[in-house]
Amino acid sequence: MSTTHVLAPVAGRAVPLQDVPDPVFSQGMVGYGAAVEPPHQVTEAVAPVGGKLLKLMPHAYVVMTPDNVGVLVHLGLDTVALGGEGFTAHATEGDVVTAGQLVISYDVPAIVAKGLNPIVPVVVMDEREADNVIAGESVLEGADIATGAHLFTANK
Template sequence: MFSQAMVGYGAAVDPPHEVIDAVAPVSGRLLKLMPHAYIVMTSENVGVLVHLGLDTVALKGVGFCAHVAEGDTVIAGQTVITYDVPAVVAAGLNPVVPVVVMDEREPGNVVVGDSVAENAVIASGSALFTATK
């Protein structure tokens, strides 16, 4: 689903294999909050999905702790969910974190950041991509 951009285009991050804080990639309102994923809707009505691991819905919330509620306003960089990456790996699942612009169907409208393009270590708060939509 993510690799074929069925949800939208963006970038994927292989997180450190430790307990980490997953943060809001943009400022806006939490349109949807699940234990393993969330969507932030910007003031420009652009939805950005953060999905913590692949197939992690099967964990039914184990390994995730939300710090905000659906409908809350968040600012970029604010902790949304604490993500227990080792628990996901121990369950045999892939911990990679896709971050995508929802419903973006034109790959040229999403330009990956330099660190992503170079396959480099990405510091928290770094730009993953720029959406030109």
């Protein structure tokens, strides 16, 4: 069994995944994890784990660890509809990134101005067992979390 420590890709208020106002995330359809409600300012989103940047879209990215744990960071809800507006990539798909490395700048005020929710779900891709993801203290308390702080642990 491998243990993966997943870091907060952005600062803000840590939120249990079931509280994300989108059933695709809250019901674990994509996988289990946690989320962060970012402050309404331009925010730098970092890699939550080290590994290969398997997928990079303007509004989301997946980092695959050396243990083959894929971690998805989704910047806002329904933000795919923006076609990249409000996002600036600082890495390239296929890059090897370290945990905490800048991946995308995220213009939260622009997203909010479009009427979209800026919350950032972070999930272990295709994880079907909720018990394999152990939320960090900040998630359980709904506390503020710093970029790069422990968000949750994934056991595979």
